Amino acid sequence: MAKSKIGLIIGHEYLIRVRKKSFWLVGILTPLAIVAVGFLIGFLSMANSSEETQVAVYDQSSRLAAHMEGDENLAFIPVSAAMELDSAKSMVRNATVDALLVIPSDTTSRYEVIEKSMTIYYSENVPMSVQGEISSQVEKVIQDARIKDLGIDPASLDKTRTNVSISMIDISDSSQEKEESDLVQTVKIVLAFALCFLLYMFMVFSGNMVMTSTLEEKTNRIVEVIVSSVRPFDLMVGKIISSGLVAMTQVLIWAVMLTGLSMAGIAGVATMTAGDKMTEQALAVAAENPETAQMAQVMATSQNPDAMSEMMETITELSQIDFLTIGIVSLVFFLLGYLLYASLYAAVGAAVDSPNDAGQFVLPLTIPIIIALYCGMTIIDNPHGPVAFWLSMIPFTSPIVMMVRVPFGVPAWEIVLSAVLLLVTFLVFTWIAAKIYRIGLLMYGTKPTYKDLWKWIRQS
Amino acid sequence: MSDIILSAHSLTKVYGDYKALDNLTVDIPRGSLFGLLGPNGAGKTTFIRLINQILIPTSGHITLNGAPITREDITRIGYMPEERGLYKNLTVMDQAMYLARLKGLSPAEAKARIRKWLAKFEIENWAGKKIQELSKGMAQKVQFIINLLHEPELMILDEPFSGFDPINASLIRSCIEEMCEGGTTVIFSTHRMESVEQMCSHMLLINKGRGILQGKISDIKEQYKEGIYRVEIGGDNINEMEKWSEFVGWEDIKNSQCKAAFIRLENPSEPNAMLSRLCGIGQIRSFAEVLPSINDIFIKAVGESKDSQNV
Numbered sequence: 194m195a196k197s198k199i200g201l202i203i204g205h206e207y208l209i210r211v212r213k214k215s216f217w218l219v220g221i222l223t224p225l226a227i228v229a230v231g232f233l234i235g236f237l238s239m240a241n242s243s244e245e246t247q248v249a250v251y252d253q254s255s256r257l258a259a260h261m262e263g264d265e266n267l268a269f270i271p272v273s274a275a276m277e278l279d280s281a282k283s284m285v286r287n288a289t290v291d292a293l294l295v296i297p298s299d300t301t302s303r304y305e306v307i308e309k310s311m312t313i314y315y316s317e318n319v320p321m322s323v324q325g326e327i328s329s330q331v332e333k334v335i336q337d338a339r340i341k342d343l344g345i346d347p348a349s350l351d352k353t354r355t356n357v358s359i360s361m362i363d364i365s366d367s368s369q370e371k372e373e374s375d376l377v378q379t380v381k382i383v384l385a386f387a388l389c390f391l392l393y394m395f396m397v398f399s400g401n402m403v404m405t406s407t408l409e410e411k412t413n414r415i416v417e418v419i420v421s422s423v424r425p426f427d428l429m430v431g432k433i434i435s436s437g438l439v440a441m442t443q444v445l446i447w448a449v450m451l452t453g454l455s456m457a458g459i460a461g462v463a464t465m466t467a468g469d470k471m472t473e474q475a476l477a478v479a480a481e482n483p484e485t486a487q488m489a490q491v492m493a494t495s496q497n498p499d500a501m502s503e504m505m506e507t508i509t510e511l512s513q514i515d516f517l518t519i520g521i522v523s524l525v526f527f528l529l530g531y532l533l534y535a536s537l538y539a540a541v542g543a544a545v546d547s548p549n550d551a552g553q554f555v556l557p558l559t560i561p562i563i564i565a566l567y568c569g570m571t572i573i574d575n576p577h578g579p580v581a582f583w584l585s586m587i588p589f590t591s592p593i594v595m596m597v598r599v600p601f602g603v604p605a606w607e608i609v610l611s612a613v614l615l616l617v618t619f620l621v622f623t624w625i626a627a628k629i630y631r632i633g634l635l636m637y638g639t640k641p642t643y644k645d646l647w648k649w650i651r652q653s
Numbered sequence: 654m655s656d657i658i659l660s661a662h663s664l665t666k667v668y669g670d671y672k673a674l675d676n677l678t679v680d681i682p683r684g685s686l687f688g689l690l691g692p693n694g695a696g697k698t699t700f701i702r703l704i705n706q707i708l709i710p711t712s713g714h715i716t717l718n719g720a721p722i723t724r725e726d727i728t729r730i731g732y733m734p735e736e737r738g739l740y741k742n743l744t745v746m747d748q749a750m751y752l753a754r755l756k757g758l759s760p761a762e763a764k765a766r767i768r769k770w771l772a773k774f775e776i777e778n779w780a781g782k783k784i785q786e787l788s789k790g791m792a793q794k795v796q797f798i799i800n801l802l803h804e805p806e807l808m809i810l811d812e813p814f815s816g817f818d819p820i821n822a823s824l825i826r827s828c829i830e831e832m833c834e835g836g837t838t839v840i841f842s843t844h845r846m847e848s849v850e851q852m853c854s855h856m857l858l859i860n861k862g863r864g865i866l867q868g869k870i871s872d873i874k875e876q877y878k879e880g881i882y883r884v885e886i887g888g889d890n891i892n893e894m895e896k897w898s899e900f901v902g903w904e905d906i907k908n909s910q911c912k913a914a915f916i917r918l919e920n921p922s923e924p925n926a927m928l929s930r931l932c933g934i935g936q937i938r939s940f941a942e943v944l945p946s947i948n949d950i951f952i953k954a955v956g957e958s959k960d961s962q963n964v
Contacts, residue, residue, distance in 0.1 A: 198755060205751050209743070414738025418800070421705040421732045422755040424724065635707065637736075648669060 198423045202431025203438070206406060210439045220443055224450035228458075246323055249290040251281045253298040254307060260334045267326055269294075282314055291319050294327060302342065304335045374510050381514065381600040382573060388523050388596035389569045395440050395531050396562055396593075400538035402436040404551065407542030407630070416634050425631040429543075433535040514600070522599050522608055526615065530592025533619045534558065540626035543633035544649075550640045565590035569597040576601040585611050588618035625650055657719075658683040658807055658838045659704065664713035666699050673699040675862040676713070681807075681840065681855070686833045688849035688856035688870075689842040690947070696862040697842045698735065701809050704840075705732050717807075728757040731805035735812045735842075737796050739784045745771075746780040749799050756803040763802065770798045774824070790821060797825060801832065808832060809840045814848060826852065846947040856947075858954055865958040866950070874944045877953060880921030881943045887911040888935025899927070911938050 210216055245265065249272045252258035258271040270290060272281055278295065285293045292315040299306035311331065313324060340347060407429075410416040419428060541554040565584065572581040576598045584594040585603070591611050595603070632649040633641070641649075659681040666674040674696045681687050689697050702708040704715060706724065715722045717729070740748050746767060753763035771777045774794055784792050793816050801808060813829065814822045830852070833839050841853060849856055849870075856873070858866040866873060881901065887910050894900050894914055901915040918927055921942070931937055945953075 201751070201754055410740075413740060414734070414736040415740060416738075417707070417734040417736060418732065418738070418752060419755065420707050421730070421734075422727060422752070425707075635702070 199427050199431045199434070202423065202428060203435040206432055206435035207438050210402070210435070211442060216439070216443070217446075220446035221450060224447050224454060227451070228454045246292065246319060247290040248292045248294050248313075248323070248327065249281065249284055250294045250296065251276070251278070252296045254296055254300075256299065256304070256338075257296055257307065257331065257334050260337070261330055267323065267330075269330075285314050285316050288316065291315065292323060296331075303339065307331070308335065376507065376510050377513055380511060384514075384519065384600045385573060385576075385597045386570075388527075388599070389566065389593055391444065392527055392530055392593055392596050393562065393566050394444075395437065395527070396534045397559070399433075399436040399440040399531065400534050400558070402439065403432050403535050404538040404542035404555070405548070406432055406436070407539055407634075408545065408548060408551065411543065411634055412546065420631075420634060425634060426627045429536065429539045429627060429630050432539060433532060436535065437531060515602075519599050522603075523596055525612055526592045526595045526599075529612070529615045529619050533588070533592075533615070533622060534562070536623045536626040540629040540633065543630040544636075544641050544646060545633075546637060546640065561587075561589040562593065565593035569593050573597060577603075582607070586614060588615045591615050656683055657681065658717065659722075660716045661700070661703075662713050662716065664700070664703060664715065665711045666696075666703060666708060667711045672862050674703070674710075677859070677862070677864045678713075679857050679864055679867055681838060683838055684833065684836055685838055685855045686829070686853045687838065687840045688853035689840055689859070690844070690846065690849050690856055690951070691859040692844055694861075695844075695859045697844075697859060698811060699862075700859070701732070701811060701840070701842060704807075704809065705730060728803060729806045731756075731800045731803065731808040733797060733800040733808075733810050733813060735815070737793055737816065739792055739796060739799075741785040742783055744781050744783050745787075745795050748784070749795070749802065752799050753802040758803055766802045766804075767798075770802065774798065789816060790818060793817060794821065797828075805837065807838045807840065809842070811842045812844075813841065814843075814845075846951060850947045858951060860955050860958065863958065866954045870947075873950060877945045877950045878921070878942065879945065880918045882916050882918060882924060882927070882940060883913055883943050884916060884931055884940045885911045885913045885938035886931060886935045887938065891935045893934055894931075915943065 245268055247268050247270060248263075249270050250258045250261060251272050251274065253274050255274060258269070261269040261271075263269045272284070281293055281295075284290050292313055295312045295314065297306055297310050311328075313327065315323075337347060340350060410419065423431075537558055538555075541551055541558070544554065545551045568580060568584050568590070572578065572584070572594070575581065581594065581598055584590045585598055585607065592615065595608075595611060628650050629646055657680045661677050661679045664674055664677040665672070677696075677700065689700065691697050699708065703710055704722070706722065706727065717726050743751075749767045750760065750763050753767065754760065758766070767780070768777070771780060776791075776794065779787065779791070779795070784795070787795070797813070810829070813825060817825060829839055829841070841849070843849060853870060855869055856867065857864055883904075885906070891912060891914075894916075897916075899916045899918060901917050904913040904915065906913055916927065918924060924940070924942070928937075928940060931940070
């Protein structure tokens with residue numbers, strides 16, 4: 194009986210929300226907006242880089258101009274030092290060049306005057322990054338000259354350069370030594386962030402959904418009719434589950450949309466360019482999005498037979514990650530974390546009369562979530578440090594923080610301890626939330642204080 | 654089945670240090686139109702919420718059909734709270750379906766009954782309308798219908814007439830009386846004494862959480878009558894009555910040569926002697942016993958219960 198009623202509530206609440214136009218607008222527009230912003234940024238940076246900045250070099254010392262090398266963004270054009278400075282400047286004003294670099298005459302052996310007193314004259318359309326690029330160019334030239342002065346051959350200096358690579362091997366599991374490639378590290382980081390954000394979204398958005406729908410029924414005054422038909426606890430559970438399902442549907446729509454859009458994008462790029470270079474770029478883009486990575490690889494394979502073996506290698510590398518454990522552990526923390534916060538949001542919705550009054554009770558719920566999210570982002574460098582450990586033990590931060598830690602492997606005892614702490618907290622606080630919910634639903638008029646809530650909890 | 658559908662046994666509900674309901678014991682006869690009467694804050698809504706199991710009693714218990722009430726019984730009870738409310742942005746049909754199904758009706762059954770009742774109130778064309786498109790009175794009609802869709806054995810109406818215009822109020826009233834004739838027990842909670850007077854067969858009077866008077870309304874009136882008769886009489890000598898020890902007072906009647914007098918008899922069951930005395934002084938138009946109004950009874954009963962508390 195009670196079960197079928199919870200089912201009825203879930204179905205009703207789910208349909209109401211999913212049938213709303215706003216639900217579909219958010220579902221469809223959000224991924225479109227993300228893609229559009231991505232394209233915009235890509236387009237803008239491409240438009241930026243396509244323009245070459247022309248810099249006239251007016252070298253009064255005659256010691257540097259010959260050695261300055263431009264690149265695709267920057268071209269150095271030496272101008273005769275015999276020219277008047279003013280006429281050189283007028284080249285900038287006439288837009289013959291974009292900027293003028295004036296190097297003072299300098300007879301010191303260590304280029305000390307040049308070092309301190311160079312000037313760039315420019316008019317508009319010069320990116321501010323040019324200053325940095327030019328100064329690093331000049332630095333390089335001066336450095337080379339100084340090396341030469343010390344009697345060192347630049348070629349032999351090159352030979353001293355090395356490129357060290359250190360492999361990381363996890364030996365906590367003695368039966369197998371795992372060597373972690375960069376790819377595996379990246380996938381783990383992406384996974385950590387994705388899980389952490391997903392839970393954050395569920396907690397905050399679905400939590401708020403539970404709160405507003407409770408508040409709505411209360412201010413509509415329909416709640417008394419509802420609780421004369423179902424147990425308030427069943428109503429609360431029904432709302433929490435349906436809001437979770439709504440969020441899940443929303444995420445699913447986003448995933449489908451984003452996959453579709455990036456597939457369309459990659460297909461477009463692949464047909465436009467036969468060259469390998471662009472496909473590689475597409476792969477790089479896709480690597481940030483694991484779902485599309487596969488698709489991109491299939492695309493790449495069809496064009497490049499070498500990629501086949503590369504793909505096999507990737508799969509073997511990725512199989513080092515223990516997806517099953519990550520899946521199970523994150524599911525447990527995800528569910529408990531969501532249920533804990535959603536029931537607290539439900540209690541807030543039941544306790545107050547208007548959304549304005551909700552603020553004072555919502556704030557203490559949001560603070561631990563924000564702390565967990567912020568710390569979750571920072572502990573990614575050191576997922577096993579003391580901050581990570583303690584935050585993943587405190588039940589109000591543990592769900593989000595564990596999401597970040599789990600892909601990097603957490604000792605079993607920590608997982609079990611944290612899960613037990615979370616479970617106990619979940620049970621206690623759901624019990625408290627249910628009490629506040631039951632009493633709060635029928636309390637109108639006065640804005641409750643924490644003292645009132647404590648009274649409600651104590652009375653049966 | 655017994656004649657009592659619902660009983661409260663020493664029911665007490667305490668909020669903090671406030672006793673909302675104090676040791677209430679009452680029997681509600683099956684098929685009665687039962688008035689739950691008391692001033693604001695007397696504990697009527699608390700009693701109703703206890704019946705609906707929205708609240709849990711501090712002590713005492715409620716039995717339905719002789720057995721302690723359970724969650725499953727909720728489908729046998731209908732409840733229209735005083736604070737009316739519906740989902741503003743749902744259609745009449747959608748919310749009626751949802752609420753009817755929460756009371757345990759199957760979708761097909763719910764739909765058929767909604768159609769039937771909308772037709773009865775001649776508002777079939779509202780089915781697809783959202784509540785926010787309806788006026789307040791219209792929404793109240795919808796709410797009334799929704800609460801009786803599952804055809805409960807026991808229907809609880811909290812101030813059912815508030816917010817209705819006279820035409821709709823009489824529609825609702827005839828609907829309630831029809832339900833009652835069909836065998837449904839109706840608990841009718843109000844602070845308006847006269848509506849209980851007009852409609853109810855039984856009543857419970859509560860004040861400050863205590864039940865102070867209960868039973869069949871005709872019995873209660875009999876118990877509280879004071880032997881006062883009202884006589885309409887005309888004639889030159891009628892002022893002579895003022896000297897009688899039984900005389901209580903005059904009532905002016907407009908547009909008439911008659912006057913009305915109230916007389917208290919020492920032996921109310923034998924009015925004939927008084928009648929023949931009255932025959933001697935004037936022409937009698939009417940002579941009838943005055944039964945106390947529920948309002949009078951209420952004031953008296955509250956006074957008595959105060960006295961007994963003080964002792």
